[in-house]
Amino acid sequence: MTLPLILFFACAAIAVIGALLVIFLREPIHSALALILVMVSLAVLYLLLGAEFIAAVQIIVYAGAIMVLFIIVIMLLNAGEEERTNLSKMARYAGLPLGIFLTLDLVYWLSHAALAAPAATGAVSTESADPTRDLAFLLFRSYLFPFEITSIVILIALLGALVLAKKDS
Amino acid sequence: MEFVAQHPILVVSIVKIVVLLFVLMTALAYLTWFERKVVARIQSRLGPLYVGAHGLLQPLADGLKFLFKEDLTPPASDKFVYILAPFLALSLALTTLALIPFGPATLTILGQPTNLGITNSSIGLLFVFAITSIGVYGVALAGWSSNSKYPLLGGLRASAQMVSYEVSLTLSVVGVVLLAGTLNLNDLIYAQSGRWFHFIPRWNVIPQIVGFICYFISAIAETNRVPFDLPEAETELVAGFHTEYSSFKFAMFFMAEYANMITVSCLATILFLGGWLSPLSSAWRWPLYLPGALLLIGGVALVYDTAILQRGIARIQLAVISVGALVLGAICFIPSVMPVVQGPFWFLLKVVFLLFFYVWTRGTLPRFRYDQLMDFGWKFLLPVALANLVVTSFVVLVLNR
Numbered sequence: 001m002t003l004p005l006i007l008f009f010a011c012a013a014i015a016v017i018g019a020l021l022v023i024f025l026r027e028p029i030h031s032a033l034a035l036i037l038v039m040v041s042l043a044v045l046y047l048l049l050g051a052e053f054i055a056a057v058q059i060i061v062y063a064g065a066i067m068v069l070f071i072i073v074i075m076l077l078n079a080g081e082e083e084r085t086n087l088s089k090m091a092r093y094a095g096l097p098l099g100i101f102l103t104l105d106l107v108y109w110l111s112h113a114a115l116a117a118p119a120a121t122g123a124v125s126t127e128s129a130d131p132t133r134d135l136a137f138l139l140f141r142s143y144l145f146p147f148e149i150t151s152i153v154i155l156i157a158l159l160g161a162l163v164l165a166k167k168d169s
Numbered sequence: 170m171e172f173v174a175q176h177p178i179l180v181v182s183i184v185k186i187v188v189l190l191f192v193l194m195t196a197l198a199y200l201t202w203f204e205r206k207v208v209a210r211i212q213s214r215l216g217p218l219y220v221g222a223h224g225l226l227q228p229l230a231d232g233l234k235f236l237f238k239e240d241l242t243p244p245a246s247d248k249f250v251y252i253l254a255p256f257l258a259l260s261l262a263l264t265t266l267a268l269i270p271f272g273p274a275t276l277t278i279l280g281q282p283t284n285l286g287i288t289n290s291s292i293g294l295l296f297v298f299a300i301t302s303i304g305v306y307g308v309a310l311a312g313w314s315s316n317s318k319y320p321l322l323g324g325l326r327a328s329a330q331m332v333s334y335e336v337s338l339t340l341s342v343v344g345v346v347l348l349a350g351t352l353n354l355n356d357l358i359y360a361q362s363g364r365w366f367h368f369i370p371r372w373n374v375i376p377q378i379v380g381f382i383c384y385f386i387s388a389i390a391e392t393n394r395v396p397f398d399l400p401e402a403e404t405e406l407v408a409g410f411h412t413e414y415s416s417f418k419f420a421m422f423f424m425a426e427y428a429n430m431i432t433v434s435c436l437a438t439i440l441f442l443g444g445w446l447s448p449l450s451s452a453w454r455w456p457l458y459l460p461g462a463l464l465l466i467g468g469v470a471l472v473y474d475t476a477i478l479q480r481g482i483a484r485i486q487l488a489v490i491s492v493g494a495l496v497l498g499a500i501c502f503i504p505s506v507m508p509v510v511q512g513p514f515w516f517l518l519k520v521v522f523l524l525f526f527y528v529w530t531r532g533t534l535p536r537f538r539y540d541q542l543m544d545f546g547w548k549f550l551l552p553v554a555l556a557n558l559v560v561t562s563f564v565v566l567v568l569n570r
Contacts, residue, residue, distance in 0.1 A: 003176065029250060029313065036306070043299075056295035064302025065332075068309070072328055075313045075321065132292055132352060 004048050011048070015041040028074045032067060039063045053132040185287050186267070193266060197427045198228035204528045211532035222474075222483035225490070232420070240416035243315055250314035255414065255421035258307025262428035265300045268293045269435045270355050272445050272512025284355075285513060293354040294346065297436060298339055301391070305331045307425065308393075308410050315413035323409025326399050326539065333546045334390040334397075340554040341383035344561035345373050345440045358444035368450070372443040379557040381441045383550055385523075388433040389530065390546065392426060396534040399542055434523035435516075442519045445512035457507055460514040464498030 018041060021034035039062045046055035087096070139147050202217060202224065209216030217224025242251060270286035290296055305328050312324015346352060349360035363371045374381050390397035401409030411422045438444055449456040471491030475484055501510050537545070 003179075027247070029247070029310075033250070033253075033310075036303075040303075052290065052292050053295065056292055056299045059299035060295070060302050064299065064305070064335075068302075068305050068328060068332055071306070071309055071313075072325065075309065075325060130291065 008045065008048055011041040011044045015045070029071065032070050032074060035070075036063050036067050039067065051131065053135055182287060189266065189287060190263070193263065193428070193431070194424075196431065197424050198232060200427050200431065200524065201231070201423075202228050203524070204531070207525065207528045208532045211529070222487040222490075225486065235417055235420035238416040240418065241413075243317065243413050245316040246413065247314040247316065250310050251413075252418070254307050254311035254314060255418040255425075257310065258304070258425040259421045259428070261300055261304045261307065262425040262432065265297055265432045266428070266435070268297050268300075268354065269432070269439070270358070270444070271516055272509070273355075273358075285509075286354075289355055290353070292352040294342070294352045294357065294440075297354075297432075298335075298342075301429075301432075302335060304429070307422070311414065311422070312410035315410075317413055319407045320410050320412045323401060323406045323412070326406075327393060327401075327410055330393070330397065330399060330542065330546075331391055333543065334387045334550070337383055337546065337550040337554045338387035338391055340551070340558055341380045341387060342440055343558050344377050344380040347558075347561050347565050348373065348376065354439050354444075358439055358446060361443045362446055364450075370443055370446065370448050372441065372446075374441045377441060377557070377561070379553060380561075381437070383554045383557065384437060384441065385526075386550060387546075387554075388437065389527070390542070392429045392433055394426075394430070394527065395531040396537050397542060398536060399539050430524065430527055431520070434520045434527070437523055438516060438519040442523075444519075445516040447511065447515050457511065458502070460510050461498045461501030461507070464494050464501060468492075468494035468498055 015038050018034045018037035022031045022038065025031045025034060039058060043055040043058040043063070046052075046058060205227075206216040206224070217227040220226040220230050242248065267287040268290060270284060270289065272285035308331070309324050309328040312320045312322075312327065315321070345357065349357050351357060351360070361370070361372050365371055365375075369375070393399075393401065401411070406412070411419055414422060447456055468491050471487060471494060475487045475491055500506055
């Protein structure tokens with residue numbers, strides 16, 4: 001057992017447990033906290049892969065910005081414990097079979113992909129002095145157009161939110 | 170044991186963490202003393218005076234008092250989150266300091282070359298911002314979990330304020346990153362070495378003066394200090410998010426606030442004031458003796474104070490401190506130690522100057538109103554930081570042609 005391997009298993013376990021807690025905890029704030037736990041442990045997994053920039057951005061964007069918004073909304077709404085209901089007709093006859101089918105699908109493809117994985121990653125990983133610089137080149141040279149399009153989409157969403165919020169006054 | 174032998178870097182890191190934690194906790198305690206003394210002087214008072222010489226044992230007394238107070242938990246609170254919040258606040262505040270480099274010198278400990286800082290990450294700056302960005306949770310969760318009106322309002326205010334000012338805090342720093350072309354804190358300092366016209370140090374404060382001012386104002390707001398301490402405005406919110414906290418949990422919030430002050434000052438030193446670089450010319454030899462000489466002068470002054478002014482316990486305590494200062498000063502003159510202490514000496518000097526500036530602001534300015542605070546952040550600070558970023562990137566582009 002090397003140190004990165006121990007760290008990997010610890011963080012993977014924390015991520016899985018956190019994801020389960022998000023679903024099973026009944027207090028909304030506790031679920032949100034569990035989700036933050038998942039995000040942070042994912043960031044550690046990125047770190048172990050050598051993707052420092054992605055790890056930092058993961059924490060800044062997801063844990064530091066989006067989840068703060070979630071928490072503030074939950075605090076403002078003062079949402080109580082969630083209520084449990086029995087399965088609705090829709091969930092029982094359409095949702096449940098679809099869920100089971102998709103899970104089996106995922107298990108099938110993952111078990112086959114795992115065998116092919118080492119060769120694939122070996123081809124992709126290139127040792128570079130500064131991965132952040134490489135990422136910047138990719139974003140601002142090779143994929144500049146999709147990158148800018150994404151920013152415009154986000155801007156439009158922002159304007160849409162503003163229009164909706166201003167409606168009453 | 171075999172595991173430890175295979176990973177000497179782990180052992181060295183743990184030793185460094187323990188040392189830094191010890192130094193930091195002492196520094197936190199004495200920062201409160203420093204603040205009370207300076208504010209007292211600004212307001213023509215004397216400040217802490219009776220506990221030890223010059224009130225130097227006051228932080229110790231405060232710490233003991235915190236420990237022995239009754240630890241109340243409001244019955245309607247969310248127990249788990251209520252306990253988690255102060256832990257989050259303090260541990261995140263302390264984690265950031267792991268990324269700060271305190272000096273350039275490379276020591277060899279256990280055959281392992283180590284620098285004067287716990288880590289040296291290639292994207293150190295981003296990690297500092299990543300950790301400060303999740304620092305909001307401590308305050309927000311404390312406000313929510315207390316299940317009480319004032320803490321909730323304080324927590325909401327604090328999180329809104331911290332999220333707002335984080336934007337201009339981050340943007341004001343991007344100019345520096347553009348000039349240096351790196352996110353590594355060590356390289357950011359090295360990029361500031363050299364001089365203009367052979368005597369003005371090439372520190373980022375001069376080309377990035379707008380960025381520096383934006384950074385410092387946002388940093389004061391980010392750490393919830395006067396004049397931006399709306400989250401704990403005692404005239405409106407009792408004590409804000411930590412109203413329901415008592416005993417050591419309250420002390421943890423208190424320590425987190427001061428640790429954040431230190432972190433922010435360290436970062437300002439690294440980004441804008443040239444970090445550990447000396448402002449004096451490296452051609453001269455006498456600045457090398459400066460740290461030792463200053464400690465010796467301080468020690469002699471303390472000896473005089475001990476002999477003439479102090480009585481009783483205070484005399485014994487001050488005698489110990491002055492002997493310590495004299496011994497440290499003498500150690501700084503040992504040829505092998507001299508180059509090692511240069512970096513930390515200048516670094517700490519700049520940090521103390523910035524901390525003084527913090528306290529000075531607190532002693533001078535009144536508190537903002539909440540709408541003024543938000544207007545100032547979004548309508549003034551953010552556009553200025555953005556304009557600074559645009560101008561800087563334009564200049565960098567033209568100069569690199």
